[in-house]
Amino acid sequence: MPNRVTNVGYGNSSTFLNAAASAELRAKIDEQIDQQVLEWYANVPEAAHLEGKNVDSDYYKRHLIETAWRIRLLRVAEAKALVEIAKRSPEAAQVWANYEQEEMLHDELFITDLAKVGVSREQFLATEPYLSTKLLTGYFSYLLDHEGPLGVVAYSYLVEYVNVKLEPRKLEALKGSVGEGRIGGQISHSHTDINDDHPGEVWAAVRHLLHDEDDVAAFKRYLKEHQALLAQYFEELYLDTIAKAEKQPA
Template identity: 25%
Template sequence: MSRVRLENLAAEYMEREFDRVPRMRELHEGTWIERDYYVRHIVETVLRIRLNNEVDTYALFRVGSKDDSLAANLAKYLAEEFGHEHMFTRDLVRFGFPVEQLDRTPVFPSTNKLMGFLRLAADKEGPAPTTVWDWFVEWYSDRYNQIITTRAAEEFGADLVRGSQTHIEFDTTHDHDDLMFRVVSRAVETWSTAATAESYLDTFVSLIGDYFGELHAATARDRGQGQDQDQDRDRSSAQLVSS
């Protein structure tokens, strides 16, 4: 399985989604950010990490004793990832988004589809689909997360992205991109095929594009409702003055 080909496909699929969801491109290029949008993005990040840990654990279970080397590396990755959502949660609290509200927030439909797909695909191809997803997450983080976090720090203040920055630095020092490529290569070689892995990657990136579309639609609607409420208050004040 060629790492160069996989990286090139990931970049190609991301470009396709950037064209489909323009705000997604602007966020990832660091040319645009908005507070409600960013906060809801971090909320989904936390909720997705929680679910992702569960599907990774299930993938590890599917390996069982069939491949001790693969199981050990996947377990190492899991051990280093568990609890990382708390880094982002602390940022959310600083934004004024309490943990109680976070726990009540439902995930977007695209996240449900992604996690459901991973869970069901593990029954058919063991850890291969999940490791392709995990590799993509690490590739994505290396390529885009610093850009997004730097822009957020400029816009909202470095203190509000402290957890996000810590997470980036952790992944960098632990070489998670390299680790997960070794894991995905072995998983695909043993349980699947390169062509199937590439089709999984295509599906995952399409769902990420769907997510960013849902994110923009939801936060734009919330902003619109707030503006409507402000206009209603302005009209009510004007009527009181005129009366």
């Protein structure tokens, strides 16, 4: 009689992609993200605002608030993802657990920077997240319930790749516009992403979750869907701050 126990990742532990194939696919995925970044700068309102010299104060503060909320809300879904990942691949689960351990409390880094620009913890807690953030959180729940954890992991690869590539440039700009002493939390967050190679760490989990070409196609699709949801947030942020201020009478 066969063992009835399933969903514990005890099947074939070999990966669909060998080391060379994994590196080749990752390069193609990175090319896709690079193209998405170009589209981002071309189509998202004020996409490069934080890289400029004249940063809108309300835009900056609200972005820090929302970033902290996103970490707080998404870490719940990402913790739930660990269970689903463990059912499929204990190797991927080990990597994901370590990654989440490193990222879990990073909301406090942004809250610390908020205090430096006059936004208290109480003000942060009183600010409700944007609808776009709630929708992203809901999408994570949908993925875990109906498609599996790959889409959740895809989000982390997207943001970690972009952060490592673009965040240093943004931080250099913020040193001039906001002041280096006021962005210590963001600098610490970036150092963790870069020095602990978070894109590489997340990719290691991705590799164990890809089982066939259908999974590869799904992963590419998730990257596009996540970018669309992120664009909704930045448009909402722009409309709530810069655009609103421009409409006010002088």
